[in-house]
Amino acid sequence: MASNRPAPEAPFVSAGHGSDTFGHDVPRAEEGPWEEWNPTAESIRPVRGRHRVAKQRGGLARSSTVLGVGVIAAVGAGGMASAQTGKPPVAISMPDLPNVGSLMPGGEEEAEPEGSATPLSGIAAASAGVSDESAADAGESLRARIMAQAEQQQAQVESKAAAEAQAAAEKKAQEAAAKAEKEAEAKAAAAKKKAEEEAAKKAEAERLAKLAKQYTLPTSSYTISSTFGQAGAYWSSGHHTGLDFAAPTGTLLKAVHSGTITSAGWDGSYGYKTVLTLDDGTELWYAHQSSISVNVGQKVATGDVIGRVGATGNVTGAHLHLEVHPDGGSGIDPMAWLQGKGINP
Numbered sequence: 132m133a134s135n136r137p138a139p140e141a142p143f144v145s146a147g148h149g150s151d152t153f154g155h156d157v158p159r160a161e162e163g164p165w166e167e168w169n170p171t172a173e174s175i176r177p178v179r180g181r182h183r184v185a186k187q188r189g190g191l192a193r194s195s196t197v198l199g200v201g202v203i204a205a206v207g208a209g210g211m212a213s214a215q216t217g218k219p220p221v222a223i224s225m226p227d228l229p230n231v232g233s234l235m236p237g238g239e240e241e242a243e244p245e246g247s248a249t250p251l252s253g254i255a256a257a258s259a260g261v262s263d264e265s266a267a268d269a270g271e272s273l274r275a276r277i278m279a280q281a282e283q284q285q286a287q288v289e290s291k292a293a294a295e296a297q298a299a300a301e302k303k304a305q306e307a308a309a310k311a312e313k314e315a316e317a318k319a320a321a322a323k324k325k326a327e328e329e330a331a332k333k334a335e336a337e338r339l340a341k342l343a344k345q346y347t348l349p350t351s352s353y354t355i356s357s358t359f360g361q362a363g364a365y366w367s368s369g370h371h372t373g374l375d376f377a378a379p380t381g382t383l384l385k386a387v388h389s390g391t392i393t394s395a396g397w398d399g400s401y402g403y404k405t406v407l408t409l410d411d412g413t414e415l416w417y418a419h420q421s422s423i424s425v426n427v428g429q430k431v432a433t434g435d436v437i438g439r440v441g442a443t444g445n446v447t448g449a450h451l452h453l454e455v456h457p458d459g460g461s462g463i464d465p466m467a468w469l470q471g472k473g474i475n476p
Contacts, residue, residue: 339473359464373454374465402443418452
């Protein structure tokens with residue numbers, strides 16, 4: 132801790148005297164009784180017994196007291212400055228005490244002129260500067276920790292938000308992918324179904340075209356006059372059992388498909404009738420013919436002439452009455468059977 136440098140001691144000169152008795156045991160007569168300038172309990176104690184000479188008290192005691200007060204003031208100023216009240220430190224100055232430096236160890240330092248004052252504000256300012264710097268460092272450290280915590284919390288919030296956004300995006304992408312996959316599967320299934328239908332339709336058309344080459348209509352230049360199942364009193368069963376092709380008498384009758392002639396001749400209400408049995412056992416009946424051109428057991432091919440249109444039997448006009456009997460059994464609709472073979476009467 133810095134202290135004020137003691138001022139040089141001024142020589143004491145007594146008025147009218149060449150010398151003084153200050154510092155000697157025997158006072159001069161004209162000086163009167165000698166008294167202590169700063170009496171203490173020891174100096175004012177009653178003298179008993181042996182005569183004691185009062186000890187001279189120099190300026191050291193007073194100077195030490197003043198120096199202690201200055202040090203306390205400096206420390207107090209430093210403490211006040213370290214409290215950071217926001218106000219500048221108050222400059223404190225103490226006057227230098229004379230003859231103090233010579234009484235202190237190492238007091239040979241050069242004395243300053245009497246009456247000079249060295250302010251203690253330098254000490255207070257230095258202490259305040261250190262305190263301010265320490266407080267600033269502590270405040271900066273606290274602020275840095277708070278900012279770091281805030282940044283960490285903000286980073287955590289942002290990280291959580293980013294994770295949630297990423298999860299939502301992934302979920303949305305998965306849902307979109309699943310939806311797209313489902314739509315693609317449905318589209319592929321529809322395309323496959325359509326392709327299968329088109330392929331089946333094409334195959335059926337090819338089959339019918341092939342059958343059309345194998346099957347043919349029984350006659351030409353005709354008109355459909357009666358259909359299968361039609362009700363009427365003209366038929367003994369009460370309904371029509373075949374398909375009628377009205378055509379002029381003598382119109383050629385052809386084999387619908389290849390087969391064998393199993394019957395040929397007169398058959399009552401059917402008139403002249405020819406039965407053509409196909410390879411699968413289906414029987415085709417040609418009735419009301421005007422003439423027959425084949426014999427029983429004869430092999431015929433598709434389109435071969437087997438007879439001519441007539442009006443024999445129970446009829447109202449010239450026409451071909453065609454019946455279809457699968458495996459020689461009950462008759463079915465000839466129209467549907469012909470259409471199934473690729474023929475449209």
